Amino acid sequence: MNKDRITDRFISYVKVDTTSDPESSTTPSTKKQWDLANKLAEELKTIGMSDVTIDDNAYVMATLPSNVEHEVPTIGFISHFDTSPDYSGTNVNPQIIENYDGKDIVLNEEDNIILSPDYFEDLLLYKGQTLITTDGSTLLGADDKAGICEIVSAMEYLINNPEIKHGKIRVGFTPDEEIGRGAHKFDVEKFGADWAYTMDGSQVGELEYENFNAAGAKIHVKGKSVHPGSAKGKMINSIYIATEFINSLPRLETPEHTEGYQGFFHLYSIKGDVENTYLQYIIRDHDRKKFEARKALIQRIADEINNQYEEEFITVEIKDQYFNMKEKVEPVMHIVDIAEEAMKQLNIKPIIKPIRGGTDGSQLSYMGLPCPNIFAGGHNFHGRYEYVPVESIIKATQVICKIAELTQKKAK
Template identity: 45%
Template structure:
């Protein structure tokens, strides 16, 4: 299948989408967590309808659904492409001013609105694969939003190409855009009955050519320390400060089980929040590992360290609550190997070396897989996400569009 004659719209779409503030809010109880995510959802629905996807709509929770109708008589399994619309709370997504740096030469990219923000080849190794390409960044005051508006734009362009090019044979293709992925709620309210697919692919990965079929397994932990309060002027032999106990516990955790001390397939214990007073303090942790047995061992390590610290505070006590967050999607995907194999073949047909990778994190696909919709993650080209130095290349986004189109064709061929 020759895609050389395609007129891509992915860059134009991406440059428009990133200017819409869709930052999610972990403190909000609503769904979506911020109404402004629907601003992008409404734009996408209007464009999908214009493309010809007649059932495109957004529900009350901000999920966008649409269908590309089949153009083959074959009985092809329904597949879905999914990306999230929200940007991370870690860095402002308001007033994004995207800049296209044409014909990248390897020189430092200084962001004009904050010249201390410099994107250097030495700090971003994948830039070595971008010489001659066109790099898109923000201006220095915000993140860019390539995570995951690159994926959104790629899917939207692919929808257009499928509708304009009937020579690309495919079955029914479902489209799903989700809110609140960045705060762990991306599929909380999804209607899988509307999706009705056998397999899905999130477009939310990093380097061109990567396909990820494995994520961390994840738990959250809440440690509550009950200390002993006393007037500080008369506290000798009485006070056992929960704040200080919390600090000792955090300091006693093994460095080799910290995010900053791990890489590759190594898991970690990570304190992400602490609050309290002398009498009571609470620490929130995230626990991560690819191996579920090791994940449970991390919880035991946290308990052991807490017990050891509390030995020096006989009047104090604690409670530890562990809550499951998501599990390694490889467990599910290994039961459906063709889903991953077809994804890798699509990447190769798009002219890249296909690389199977693991994610030191999670995606909507992690939870979708365990909800009955097996879902690996394909590259979208995003880099340095959640930061002011976030970037993506025009050419990588176009390769992602090609990958989607080849993948649709492969499912039809194999049917």
């Protein structure tokens, strides 16, 4: 596989601004996502893919036909082209660090922004490799343009090397994954795969088929604004009531205090004044019963505070976002086994662990398309310290090719 070609392809993707917008009601949520969607559709045609389509919502699909006579299950590979609104994705200016020496990387000398292995220990895994980093002012977009690069590069490699036998392969690229809507308008029937893999993990070797159950909670706290000079017995400060609500949740059950299978409540937005305060939470847990208990606790605290004040100052709106794909993947565990075997044959140590988040695959699994997640190679997603080793992109590309080869062998 041509390292320079893969590097150039990845950089061409990250330079296209595709930030999604959670406040938008359109699909895609931002018009600029069309720029990369259209580019990808044309590129898939150029490399020789068949049945290339892009629908009214910017979902891109294409086919690599089987090159064997016997029947083989149709498999798919999926990645998203939007980037997180958590950090700027405008004017991404990647830096290439050849033969990384294991020392600090100066991302931005003027602002003294340093990517250091003293803080990000995983950097030391890639000593001697080629790293692609940010310039310290934006995110990189390896989440998930590394995944897209890997899928396109794998399809191109299989087309150019027909001696590698495989069944029918479908590829799909989606908008708005970062705001939880990547699979909402994905046409599973049109995609037509028996199962698929999202290329959306991090470290080399990651293989995941468990993810959080997820919900979002919007809390509205109402108050009563009265002139401070005559407020005694009359003013109700919504900010104080909101603070009481916040402090009633378990303080150590937050992202910064949890790991592995531990769930959390995450307060990520607060806006308010005396009259109205708005809190936004995400609720996460791998265990379905604990997940339901977390949602119930949010409502119970609101009810208790309302009862305390003998008035409904707090209203709660909770919406489920996605569920743990484990329930849908376990009955077809051979699809995980194939990916694990592919990694082992490439001398990659599989790291099977739960996702502390979600992917398009979690929703797609509940839509009838079982869809584990495979590493894409990037680190420190959603911020200025994001980076990806080129060698990791190449390894993920090789895994895709090997999965295709093993799937047809097992079908004989």
